[in-house]
Amino acid sequence: MRVRLRWSKQGKIRFCGHRDAARIWERAVRRAGLPVAYSQGFSPRPRISFGLALATGQESVAEYLDVDLRASGEELYDWAAGMPERLSAVLPDGMTVHDACPLRPGAVSLQEAVTSCTWEFALTKTDTALAAAWVEQVRSADSLPLQRERKGRTTTSDVRSAVGDLHILDASDRSVLVAELGTKPRAVRPAEFLHLIAPPLAAGCVRRLHQWITRDGERYEPLAPEAGALAPGGDVLAAASIDAVPAAQQEVCA
Amino acid sequence: MRSLWPDLEPLLDQVQRPARYIGGEEGAVAAAHGPGKVAWLLCYPDSYEVGLPNQGLQILYEILNERGDATAERAYAPWGDLEALMRRQGLPLFSVDTHLAAGEFDILAFNLSSELVYTNVLNLIDLAGVAVRSADRSGDDLLVGAGGHCAFNPEPLADFVDFFVLGDGEEVVGEITEAVVAHRAGGRREVLGALAGVDGVYVPAAYRVSYCGSSTVVTPRWVEAPDVVEKRTIPSLGDWPYPKRQLVPLTEVVHDRLNVEVFRGCTRGCRFCQAGMITRPVRERPAEQVRTMVSEGLRRTGYDEVALTSLSTADFSGIEQLVADVVGPEDGAGGAGCPAVTVSLPSLRVDAFTVGIAAELQRARRTGLTFAPEAGSWRLRQVINKLISAEDLDAAVEGAFSQGWRRVKLYFLVGLPTETDEDVLGIAALARRCVELGRRHVRGASVTVSVGGFVPKPQTPFQWFGQNTVEELRRKIALLADDLRADRSVRLKWHDPEATLVEGLASRGDRRLGAVIEDVWRSGGTFQEWSEHFDYRLWLDAMERHGLSVEDCAYRHRSDSEALPWDHLSAGLHKDFLWQDWQDALAESGLEDCRWTPCYDCGACTGYGIEHVVASATPPAGGSQGTGQDLLRPGPVPVRLLETRQPAGVS
Ligand code: SF4
Numbered sequence: 001m002r003v004r005l006r007w008s009k010q011g012k013i014r015f016c017g018h019r020d021a022a023r024i025w026e027r028a029v030r031r032a033g034l035p036v037a038y039s040q041g042f043s044p045r046p047r048i049s050f051g052l053a054l055a056t057g058q059e060s061v062a063e064y065l066d067v068d069l070r071a072s073g074e075e076l077y078d079w080a081a082g083m084p085e086r087l088s089a090v091l092p093d094g095m096t097v098h099d100a101c102p103l104r105p106g107a108v109s110l111q112e113a114v115t116s117c118t119w120e121f122a123l124t125k126t127d128t129a130l131a132a133a134w135v136e137q138v139r140s141a142d143s144l145p146l147q148r149e150r151k152g153r154t155t156t157s158d159v160r161s162a163v164g165d166l167h168i169l170d171a172s173d174r175s176v177l178v179a180e181l182g183t184k185p186r187a188v189r190p191a192e193f194l195h196l197i198a199p200p201l202a203a204g205c206v207r208r209l210h211q212w213i214t215r216d217g218e219r220y221e222p223l224a225p226e227a228g229a230l231a232p233g234g235d236v237l238a239a240a241s242i243d244a245v246p247a248a249q250q251e252v253c254a
Numbered sequence: 255m256r257s258l259w260p261d262l263e264p265l266l267d268q269v270q271r272p273a274r275y276i277g278g279e280e281g282a283v284a285a286a287h288g289p290g291k292v293a294w295l296l297c298y299p300d301s302y303e304v305g306l307p308n309q310g311l312q313i314l315y316e317i318l319n320e321r322g323d324a325t326a327e328r329a330y331a332p333w334g335d336l337e338a339l340m341r342r343q344g345l346p347l348f349s350v351d352t353h354l355a356a357g358e359f360d361i362l363a364f365n366l367s368s369e370l371v372y373t374n375v376l377n378l379i380d381l382a383g384v385a386v387r388s389a390d391r392s393g394d395d396l397l398v399g400a401g402g403h404c405a406f407n408p409e410p411l412a413d414f415v416d417f418f419v420l421g422d423g424e425e426v427v428g429e430i431t432e433a434v435v436a437h438r439a440g441g442r443r444e445v446l447g448a449l450a451g452v453d454g455v456y457v458p459a460a461y462r463v464s465y466c467g468s469s470t471v472v473t474p475r476w477v478e479a480p481d482v483v484e485k486r487t488i489p490s491l492g493d494w495p496y497p498k499r500q501l502v503p504l505t506e507v508v509h510d511r512l513n514v515e516v517f518r519g520c521t522r523g524c525r526f527c528q529a530g531m532i533t534r535p536v537r538e539r540p541a542e543q544v545r546t547m548v549s550e551g552l553r554r555t556g557y558d559e560v561a562l563t564s565l566s567t568a569d570f571s572g573i574e575q576l577v578a579d580v581v582g583p584e585d586g587a588g589g590a591g592c593p594a595v596t597v598s599l600p601s602l603r604v605d606a607f608t609v610g611i612a613a614e615l616q617r618a619r620r621t622g623l624t625f626a627p628e629a630g631s632w633r634l635r636q637v638i639n640k641l642i643s644a645e646d647l648d649a650a651v652e653g654a655f656s657q658g659w660r661r662v663k664l665y666f667l668v669g670l671p672t673e674t675d676e677d678v679l680g681i682a683a684l685a686r687r688c689v690e691l692g693r694r695h696v697r698g699a700s701v702t703v704s705v706g707g708f709v710p711k712p713q714t715p716f717q718w719f720g721q722n723t724v725e726e727l728r729r730k731i732a733l734l735a736d737d738l739r740a741d742r743s744v745r746l747k748w749h750d751p752e753a754t755l756v757e758g759l760a761s762r763g764d765r766r767l768g769a770v771i772e773d774v775w776r777s778g779g780t781f782q783e784w785s786e787h788f789d790y791r792l793w794l795d796a797m798e799r800h801g802l803s804v805e806d807c808a809y810r811h812r813s814d815s816e817a818l819p820w821d822h823l824s825a826g827l828h829k830d831f832l833w834q835d836w837q838d839a840l841a842e843s844g845l846e847d848c849r850w851t852p853c854y855d856c857g858a859c860t861g862y863g864i865e866h867v868v869a870s871a872t873p874p875a876g877g878s879q880g881t882g883q884d885l886l887r888p889g890p891v892p893v894r895l896l897e898t899r900q901p902a903g904v905s
Contacts, residue, residue, distance in 0.1 A: 012259075013504065015272035020505045027502065027556025044594065057267050090556070092504055093278050 001072050002103040003080045004110075005087070006223055008061040009054065010207075013094030017056040022048070024092065029067060031090040034079065037068040051110030051211065051222070052117070052183060058190065060208035062117075064110050064222045066103065076102050099223055107228025114222065115214040116164060116182045119190050122204035123175040128168065131177060134201045135166050144196045146188065159196070162188045177203070180212070255287060259353040261345055269335045273505035274302035277328075277350035280502035280555065283315070285325045285351055287358075292431045294318050294326040295349055295359040295382075295396075299366070299374040300783065302330040302350070306501060307509040309563070310402065311365050313496040314423050324431045327351040327359070331374050334781070337381070347381040356382035360434060362396045364415070366404035369760035370753065370783035373775040375400070376414055386772065388416050388459060392442060397434070405456075406485075406532050407712035407820040409472075410760050410767040412458035417449045419456075420823060421485030421532070422518070424494050426454045451478040454486035456823060463765050468806075469817040470764045484824045489864045491518055491537045495547060502555045511559035511598070512551045516544050516576075520565035521848045521866070522603070525639045525839050526628070526667060528711035529565055532825040534858030536569075536849055537867045541576055548580050552595065559596040567599040569849075571869035600624075602650075603642070623654050626665040629673075630680025636842045637672050639835075651688045655695040662688060662701055668730045669708040669722035669754070671839060678730045681705070682737040682744075689743045702745045703738070705731060707754030709761055713825045715835035717818065720811040721758045727751035752790040756782065758808040759793070764819035767807070770796040826858035847873070 009021070016024070029036045029046050038044040047068040054060050071079050083100035091097070107113075123131050138144065144160045162182030169176050181188040194201045213220045213227050220226045266272035287293055296315055298305025305311070311328065318326035327349035332340060340346070347356040356362055362382055364375055379386050384395045391398075400408065401419035408418045419426055433448040450457035460479035461472045474481060488494060500512060517538040520530040539547075548560050560580060562570070570576065580597050602625055627647055628640045635642055654662055666681050685703045692699025707727045710716040722730075731748050738744050759767060773796035774782075774789075781787040797804060812818065814833060821829070831854065838845060848854055849866050850873045859865055 012276040012278055015266055015276050016504050017271075017273065020273055023506070023510075024504060029556075030558065031553070031556035056272065092280065 001076045001105075002066050002068050002107070003076070003083065003100055004064060004066050004103050004107075004223060004229060005083065005097050006099045007063045007065070007087075007091075007095060007097045008059075009063055009095055010059045010061070011094035013092055014057055014059045014205075018050070018053040021054075021095075022050060024095070025050075025065065028087055028090045032083075032086040034067070034083070034086070035070040037070050049109060049111070052114060052187060054208060055189070055191070055206075058206045058208065062208050062210045062221075064211060066110060101223055101229035101231055104228040104230055110211075110222060113213045113227060114211045115184055116162075116180050116212045117187075117208055118165075118178060118180045118210035118212070119193075120207045120209050121177040121179070121190070121194070121201070122206075123168070123177055124204050128170060128175050131175070131201060132168055134197060135168060135177065137197045138163060139166060141197070146192055146196065148186075148192070157186075159188050159192075163193070163196070177201070178209070180210075255354055255358050257353045258345060258348045258355055261343065262348065262353060265336060265339045265343070265345075268339060270333060271303075271505065274330070275332070275336065275350060276504065277353070279306070279504060281497075281499040282351055282501060283319045283326075285319065285327050285349075287325050287354075290323070290435070292324045292361065292434045293359040294324060294361045294363055294427075294431075295329050295356055296326055297329040297347075297362060297364050297378060298331070299364050299371040299378055300331055300781070301333055302503075303505075303507045305330045305365075306503050306507045307513065308365055308367070309497065309513055309515060310367075310423065312501055313494070314363075314427050316496050316498060317424060318427055318431070321428060321431065323435055324428075327354065329356065329362075329378075331378060331781070332381075337377075340381070346383045347378055356396065357384070360397060360438075361430075362398050364398075364400040364402075366400050366402040366408075366411075368783055369404055369410075369757050370788075372411060372760055372771050373779050373782055375411060376772060376775040377780050379414060386775075387413055389413070391416075395442075397442075397445065399430070403528060403532065404761075406528070406823060406825055407762060408456065408458070408823075409463075409470075409765045409819045410763040410771055412765045413768040414772075415458070416446060417455050417457045419486070420454050420483055420825070422488045423486070424488050424496070426452065426486050429453075430455065447476055447478040450476055450480075453484065456483040458765075461822065465764075465766075467816070468810075468812070470819040471817045472819065472822040482822050482824050484862070485532065485826060487535075487826070487858075487862055487864060488518075489537070490867055491515070491539045492543055492867075495539075495543055500551060500555060502557070509561065511561055511596075512548070512555055512557045513561045513563050514544055514547045514551065515539065515564060516562045516567060516570050517564045519866075520569075522566060522569070523639050523835075523845050523847060524628070525637075525715040525835060526670065526708060526711075527565075528714050531711075531714045531827060533565070534826065534856065535864060535866045538571060538869055541572055541869060544576060545579055558594070559598065561598045561600055563600055566603045568602050569873075573599075602626075623659050623661075624663040624665060625650060627684065628665065628667050629670055629677060630666065630682075630684055631677045633842055634670060634673060634677045634680075636844045637839050638667075638670055639839065639844050641844045641846075647684070648687070648691060652691045652695070655692040655699055658696070660692075660696050660699060662692070663704060664688065664701060665704050665706070667706050667708040668734075669727050671716060671719045672842075673730075675730070675733060678733055679737055682734055682741075685738070685744045686741060689741070698743075700743045700745065702747065703734075705734065705746065705748040707749055707751050709754055709758045711761055712818070712820045713823075713827060713832075715832050715839055717762065717832065718812040718814075718836055720809045721755070723809055724751045724755050727754060750785060750788065753783075753785070753788050755804070755808060756788075756790070756793050759797070759804065762819070763807055766800065766802060769800045770802060773799065826856070826861045828855075828857040828861075831856045849873075 025048055026046050036046045039047055049066045051064045069079055080100045080102050084097040087097040143158045145156050146159045147154055147156050164180035167178045181193055190206045194203055211222055223229045296311050298308050298311055315326050318324040328351060329347055329349050376386050379398055382396060385391050397416050399417045400415045401423050405418040405420055429452050433452055434445055437445045437448040446457050449455050450460040460474060460476035462475040464471050517536055519533040519536040521534055521536055524530055577597055627642055629635045629638055651662055668678060685701045688701045689699055710719045710721050728751050735746055738746050774792045777792050779789050779792040
């Protein structure tokens with residue numbers, strides 16, 4: 001049976017890439033002694049499916065992954081309940097598991113299901129007024145052409161519809177830009193977003209705050225019951241969204 | 255002490271593979287610095303990916319951090335992109351553990367496992383913020399030390415490194431720490447004098463060098479310095495179950511797996527092999543301790559692969575049982591809750607490799623299988639004393655293919671003493687023979703032939719041999735490539751002959767080579783062991799500028815009568831033993847393994863009052879070494895047998 005986890009990646013560990021993180025996870029599930037299922041074949045690996053890759057150098061408080069356990073029923077719930085603590089204990093500094101829920105059989109995979117992500121861009125080095133003007137330009141643009149290269153061919157597409165809500169949150173010590181960027185049909189990457197309007201916006205650390213699944217006009221996090229999470233009595237949505245979320249984010253969620 | 259992390263962090267967004275600079279590996283120690291403690295910065299002079307798995311460095315890291323009077327952190331060579339940024343911002347070499355500047359440490363200690371890292375050593379000393387030449391450092395400046403295999407002829411680095419350690423480091427790092435604590439109030443000269451008096455420590459400044467004719471004579475000029483520095487040897491590996499907490503990197507590195515050293519030393523007596531000569535005698539780890547280290551290591555790290563390391567793991571007493579135990583019960587429930595543990599035996603001798611081992615390895619996942627016949631003919635294998643008969647090789651290769659391997663890798667050297675074109679072409683014939691054997695068992699059987707150029711090493715019987723010229727090596731490789739052109743099942747790979755020459759220069763060079771190394775470094779020649787950075791021209795130009803001849807340094811045969819630049823440093827081996835072995839080589843006469851036959855009094859045991867430590871005094875199955883001789887004839891063999899039941903090892 002499949003269990004979905006939400007985890008975070010912050011601090012020095014942000015410099016580990018997606019492949020590095022995958023390796024860390026394989027060792028962590030073994031060290032945590034979980035009854036993890038293995039792939040078949042010549043070189044069996046723990047069955048873990050990762051969601052949308054996070055680029056090297058980016059932080060996240062909303063990473064998700066699905067892991068297959070050789071357990072079901074009550075046992076599965078017990079394992080899931082213990083996973084945040086067991087896994088966090090064996091993961092390196094900066095990687096923490098916050099929630100774990102069994103998934104309804106047939107739940108859509110993260111790669112397929114997630115439709116947008118909320119990102120936070122640190123604006124420490126940028127004049128806030130400059131950033132505000134840049135954001136205003138993006139907001140009022142009718143089209144936002146994005147040039148991308150793939151297999152040596154350059155294509156241009158209008159990503160206006162993929163750029164959602166934009167906010168600048170000003171605090172005394174730091175300002176951040178919060179942006180929701182779509183992932184379908186192709187994700188607008190944070191680095192691409194900053195270059196949508198020239199001159200590009202200068203930003204420091206980039207952090208993923210949320211991943212969203214939008215269906216029939218409603219937005220869910222990947223650990224919501226609507227996304228397939230099974231909670232044995234208890235509000236999964238609430239559990240999935242509160243802790244470890246920076247203060248700046250609450251407004252965005254509300 | 256201030257962490258450089260805040261300065262470093264913004265740079266890491268601009269470089270390749272930043273994870274190699276962050277530290278935080280499982281097993282890393284939060285170093286507790288303190289007044290009175292000796293702070294060591296253990297540095298591997300190559301990239302993190304290559305350096306992190308180095309077991310020697312990890313062992314010393316743990317041993318030092320367990321001491322009350324020492325603390326140790328690690329550093330690796332920053333890649334060129336980060337180095338450029340660091341130099342622009344004035345950031346020095348830093349430790350990956352707590353990101354302290356190198357200057358905050360007392361000792362900067364290098365592990366030297368290859369001669370091609372020498373320019374990196376200079377670069378790192380410079381990046382650490384001190385003068386590269388020892389003579390220009392003073393007062394509280396870092397003490398620069400080095401150990402590892404290259405320390406058995408450290409003369410090319412003698413002007414840059416304050417002290418070298420010969421042999422096993424486990425005990426001596428403690429003695430060095432104590433000497434520094436006791437003498438640092440007395441100043442740099444007093445500390446160095448004290449170090450020169452520690453067994454196994456060589457302080458180049460304490461010696462005078464004179465050159466007469468082709469001889470290089472190194473004699474003490476300080477009273478503290480012995481005439482000959484003898485290497486250190488730990489008598490029993492079982493007393494040192496390290497690393498206890500092998501580092502688990504957060505990013506991809508070479509040999510990314512659990513490594514457990516099953517024995518140290520090797521007396522097979524391959525004449526080209528410096529590692530075998532300088533690490534005698536054989537000291538096996540008790541099998542029980544190996545099992546404990548494997549099972550605890552797998553549980554702690556989460557790895558699903560373990561390498562049982564040594565110079566020739568198939569020689570370990572009871573290896574088949576050990577591999578079977580590690581692979582786990584037949585039903586497949588392997589150690590760390592995963593379906594199977596992969597076992598790799600990095601150095602397999604074909605004559606000790608049996609179908610039994612092949613079957614056990616095969617039950618776990620298959621990793622590549624490499625055999626090293628080293629030479630293409632029996633005649634030449636007798637010269638180099640790699641006594642593997644054609645039958646041994648056939649049996650091993652057939653064993654591997656019959657157990658389901660589809661590809662076997664064979665490693666050879668070209669440029670060996672007395673080598674003829676016939677010997678070189680023998681490599682191709684041997685490869686073809688292996689493919690033929692393989693086809694009897696699997697479809698698409700293939701063989702990869704990997705060819706390295708032979709570099710004669712100090713403290714071996716071949717130390718007198720003039721190495722093949724670059725042109726000669728090229729010619730031989732071309733001969734081989736030509737012969738194999740039509741064979742699609744044989745893949746040929748070879749090492750750059752130009753790099754082989756430079757390795758040879760540094761390997762047997764004397765102190766005068768230091769100026770060349772400095773020149774190459776100053777011209778930007780770092781990371782020379784990376785083919786994309788290796789710059790042959792820099793080396794040749796520097797040699798010429800300093801009036802040194804390649805012919806003299808590498809190509810000429812040396813004579814019995816000349817003093818060698820490393821004669822004042824000893825791996826225990828008597829020079830007349832080595833000379834006799836060299837003469838035997840030229841006479842195509844092999845020498846049996848002294849683990850299973852009477853002692854030749856090479857000096858490695860007899861000189862230090864130690865013995866082989868093995869669990870069984872019989873050679874492994876099929877281990878006749880191809881000589882057809884009776885290895886069990888009586889005679890005094892200095893062997894200490896391990897008890898069969900050992901107390902659980904890892905404490
Ligand atoms: S002293 Fe004797 S037993 Fe020891 S390594 Fe040398 S030859 Fe072998």
